[in-house]
Each structure stands twice: as structure tokens, then as C-alpha cells.
Amino acid sequence: DGGITQSPKYLFRKEGQNVTLSCEQNLNHDAMYWYRQDPGQGLRLIYYSQIVNDFQKGDIAEGYSVSREKKESFPLTVTSAQKNPTAFYLCASSRIPRAKNIQYFGAGTRLSVL
């Protein structure tokens, strides 16, 4: 049963703490993405990766870091430098497209600050 798995579903961060959100896909997709959703803001791109060991900053990369050591995995670390981390985080993946770029999303992780 192919899909994208995000864990945990809920996560709490203390002041000054780094936390890591997991994203795993078994769709054999080359590209993976991280988005942040805030109320009324839509989906904003944090980072994306089109190939293993390579990734690009999105519109709101400050305070976040990623790695892409395996094709299936694209973890996102929310660092202490991210001053407003409370949001719903969504991971997505897609094939490297020729003409179409349909992204498939995980169920999301809700991060809150204690």
C-alpha cells in the first residue's frame, strides 16, 4: 500500500529545542517537499529535494534544516532559530515530471510550542 507517512501526528517543542519531523515515502518518487500551513496562509514551501543528497530552499527556509540521505526519506528539523514554529507541517512527493507535477501529500504533523 503505497503512500507518504509523516510522524509523529502531534509534536510539542520546548523553548530552545530542536525537533525533527519524519517523512517517508514508498512511491519511488524522486522529489520530496516540505510545506508549512498557517491559518489563512495556504501552503508555503520550506524546502524541497529532487535527488538524493541535494535540496533547495523554498520561500520560508529560515530556521529549518533538511537532509536527503535516502530516496525514501526527507526529515525536517525545526531549529531553535525558528521563532514561530507552531503550524501544521505537510510533506509531499512527486515523480520528476516531464509535463505534469502532481504532488501527493502525507497526513501532516501539527507542531506546538510548550
Added chain:
Amino acid sequence: DQQVKQNSPSLSVQEGRISILNCDYTNSMFDYFLWYKKYPAEGPTFLISISSIKDKNEDGRFTVFLNKSAKHLSLHIVPSQPGDSAVYFCAASSIGNTPLVFGKGTRLSVIA
């Protein structure tokens, strides 16, 4: 600078009637457009898409129309059902391996 705009934050429609969700874009390099549906606390699910070489694409109750000269697309849902109540996101991409650019979404409420 919003490249994809959904100017209506919300829309209410009676069950059985047509729902029309609108989306405008500014980047003339966009050549592929998608609609996603999202329920609260879930990830968006792909609904329907259209390439810039077409002006219409249908899939069951869902039809997307593209007007390239006006840089406008719309999603029609006929007939609307209570289960269609969700937030709908318009997204666009340009040629090549560029990430999707999303609008802010329109919350559709279908009233029984």
C-alpha cells in the same frame, strides 16, 4: 507577491447546486494547474488538473476551466454534495522540475 490568488476565502452553496471556485495567477510561465481538496488536520488530496494546452478538463462532477488570456481558472462542482465541504487549493507549476505554487485556499461549505 502572490503568484496564485484565490480571492474568495469562503463560499457557501446549497446541496445539488453548482459550486464555482476561482483562481487567478500572475506568472505567464505557469503551464500546469491543479486543484487540491483538504479536510481539517489531513493532507491535501489531488482532485483534478489541466495543462495550458487545454481550456477544459472534466472528471465526473468536477470540471476545471482555464482562460490563459485572462490568467484565470475555475473549478466547477456539479452537483455539490455535503461531502464536498472542504478547503480547496489552486496550484500551478511551470515547465521543468519546479515546485507547485499554491493559493491560500477557499473554504467551501455545502449546505444540505
